[in-house]
Amino acid sequence: xxxxxxxxxxxxxxxVARNLLGDTLVKRIGNKEYxxxxxxxxxxxxxxxxxxxxTKGGDLRITMKMKPGTILIYGVHNNWLINFVTGETGKPQAxxxxxxxxxxxxxNCSGPGRLTKFLKIDKSxxxxxxxxxxxxxxxxKKIKEKVEIETSNRVGVTKDLEAHYRFYIKGNKFISxx
DNA sequence: CATATGATGGACT
DNA sequence: GTCCATCATATGG
Numbered sequence: 001x002x003x004x005x006x007x008x009x010x011x012x013x014x015x016v017a018r019n020l021l022g023d024t025l026v027k028r029i030g031n032k033e034y035x036x037x038x039x040x041x042x043x044x045x046x047x048x049x050x051x052x053x054x055t056k057g058g059d060l061r062i063t064m065k066m067k068p069g070t071i072l073i074y075g076v077h078n079n080w081l082i083n084f085v086t087g088e089t090g091k092p093q094a095x096x097x098x099x100x101x102x103x104x105x106x107x108n109c110s111g112p113g114r115l116t117k118f119l120k121i122d123k124s125x126x127x128x129x130x131x132x133x134x135x136x137x138x139x140x141k142k143i144k145e146k147v148e149i150e151t152s153n154r155v156g157v158t159k160d161l162e163a164h165y166r167f168y169i170k171g172n173k174f175i176s177x178x
Numbered sequence: 179c180a181t182a183t184g185a186t187g188g189a190c191t
Numbered sequence: 192g193t194c195c196a197t198c199a200t201a202t203g204g
Binding site for chain 2 (some may be wrong): 042044074076077078079081084096098111112113114122154155176178
C-alpha cells in the first residue's frame with residue numbers, strides 16, 4: 001500500500017494533478033465519513049516556478065522535498081490550503097487541491113479554503129504521510145473511468161500567469177469561481 | 179515584539 | 192468586474 005502511494009505521487013506534479021482529478025477523497029470526522037470527488041487541482045514546482053512560495057525557501061520548500069504522498073498544509077490569509085507532495089524525494093514539487101465535488105454531503109468545497117474549513121483540515125495534518133493519517137484517504141478512480149480534463153492558468157497567483165498548471169474536470173459545476 | 183505579506187473569500191459596484 | 196477584512200507565517204530589531 002505504501003508502495004502504491006509512492007508510485008501514484010512519485011511523478012511530475014502536473015501529471016499527478018491530472019491523475020487526481022476524478023479520485024475520491026475520504027475524510028473522517030468523528031464517526032462520519034465525508035466523501036468528495038477531486039475536481040480541481042494545481043501543480044506547483046520550485047526554482048522554475050515564480051508563483052510558488054517555495055522559491056523563497058523556508059519550511060514550505062523543506063516540506064515539498066519530503067517523500068511523495070506527504071500532506072502539506074499551507075496557511076494563507078485566514079485559510080488552510082491542502083497540498084500533496086509529488087515527484088522524487090528531494091525535488092520540491094506539490095499539487096494543490098482547489099475544489100471538491102460533494103458526494104455524500106452538502107458542504108461547500110468549491111475553493112481551497114472552503115474545502116479545508118468544511119473538512120476540518122488544519123495545520124495538524126502538516127507533514128503527515130497520506131497513507132498513515134487516520135481519517136484522510138484518497139481512493140483512486142477506476143482505470144476505465146474517463147475524465148475530461150481542461151487546463152488554464154493558475155488562480156490567485158500574481159506571477160507566471162501564462163503557465164497552464166491548473167487542471168479541472170470539464171463542465172463540473174463545483175469548480176472555484178475564479 | 180513590530181510589521182509586511184498573501185496559492186482567499188465574501189461583499190460590493 | 193473591484194475592494195478589503197482577516198490572520199498565520201516570515202522576517203527583522
